[in-house]
Amino acid sequence: MPPFALVTGTSSGIGQAVARELLTRGWEVAGLARRAAPIDDPAYHHHLFDLADSGALPALVSDLCARYGIADRPRAGLVNNAAVVGELTGADRLDPRRLLATQAVNLVAPVFLAGAFVHRCPSSVPLRVVNVSTGAATRAFPGMTAYASSKAALRMAGMVMGSELDAAPTGRDVAILSFEPGVVDTAMQVTARSTPQAEFPSADLFVGFHQQGMLIPPEGPARAIADFLESNGQPHFAERRFGG
Ligand SMILES: NC(=O)c1ccc[n+]([C@@H]2O[C@H](COP(=O)([O-])OP(=O)(O)OC[C@H]3O[C@@H](n4cnc5c(N)ncnc54)[C@H](OP(=O)(O)O)[C@@H]3O)[C@@H](O)[C@H]2O)c1
Structure with missing residues (x-):
């Protein structure tokens, strides 16, 4: 059986490029997004799913783990890539419902998915988790409260999960990476510069x-x-910036 990865947000941008890259390397990939993904490969399986639907996440994970048999894989990966930029405006103008929706997609879903994968992956299966982060998680830019706070919290959640793995009595080959991709030519950049x-x-x-x-x-x-995702000998938590 090939290694298996779940990649969120494969309908465009970085997530789609990650899915394509993993497929060329022989991985089986499940991708999810609200829209379809233009990826035509028998090893790619698309799931239409809205990550803002927090209540549906447990059933999603149960379905994916059973369907793709992650317990029987030589290696498993989770790429928490999907995100929304949310409301780009001063904190004094934020709409609470939209703020909650941004946190649901950018924070609640990736934290839940990471925890569920750690929980469900047997210790015999090396697991790699990438949380796609941003410079805005650690540096303050005016008008980015919604997006930046969600990404800062996701970064910290990865650190806490790493500390839990460090403290676990039995060692697990699980590694979580908080990864800044740089300034990437995607729809999210178009939204930011068009506002x-x-x-x-x-x-x-x-x-x-x-x-x-x-x-x-x-x-x-x-x-x-x-x-x-293919690497060995990683700490339980690390962070990197592309090209840095
Ligand atoms: N571009 C940059 O310069 C940059 C810089 C730093 C970090 N990032 C990070 O990179 C990651 C990818 O973003 P991108 O730049 O590639 O932007 P993008 O092209 O807008 O891609 C975002 C992806 O997330 C999915 N998504 C958004 N909301 C969703 C929801 N509710 N449920 C399921 N999927 C959802 C979208 O699919 P649907 O719309 O089909 O649902 C899409 O596939 C994000 O985590 C972003 O924060 C980007």
Whole structure:
């Protein structure tokens, strides 16, 4: 049986590039998103799923683990890639329901999926988890409260999970990576630079990334994520920035 990975957010951007990269390396991949993914490969299986539907996550994991038999794989991976940029505006203007929806997709879903994979993967199966992070998780940019707070909390959740694995009485070959992909040419960047400066005080920063040709294609970060999924001898938690 080939190694197996669940990649969230495969309908576009970095997630789609990760799925394609893993498929070229012989992995079997389950991808999920609200839209379809234009990936035509017998080893790719798409699941239409809205990660904002927190109550449906346990059934999703049960279904995926049984369907793809992760307990029988030589290796398993989880790439928590899907995210929304959320409301790009001052914290004094945030809508509480939209804030909660952003946290559901960017924080609740990836933390639950990571915990469920750790719980369900037998100790005989090496497990690698990548939480796709951002520079905004550790540096403050005006107008990014919703997105940045969700990613900062996801980063810390990975650290706490790593500490739990460190403290576990029996060693597990589980490694969690908080990974900053850099400034990547995807729909999320288009949203950030298209939001009016009057609404989003950091809009000019994103316009500048584009004008100065700083955006990189998603394939580079995707290769780095796939390399991590295939790697050995990792600590239970680490963080890296693409190209850094
Ligand atoms: N682009 C950058 O410069 C940059 C920089 C730092 C970090 N990142 C991170 O990179 C990751 C990928 O983003 P991207 O840049 O590739 O943006 P993207 O092209 O907008 O991709 C986002 C993906 O997430 C999925 N998604 C969003 N909401 C979802 C939901 N409710 N349920 C299921 N799937 C959902 C989308 O699929 P559907 O819309 O079909 O559901 C899409 O496949 C994100 O975690 C982002 O925070 C990006």
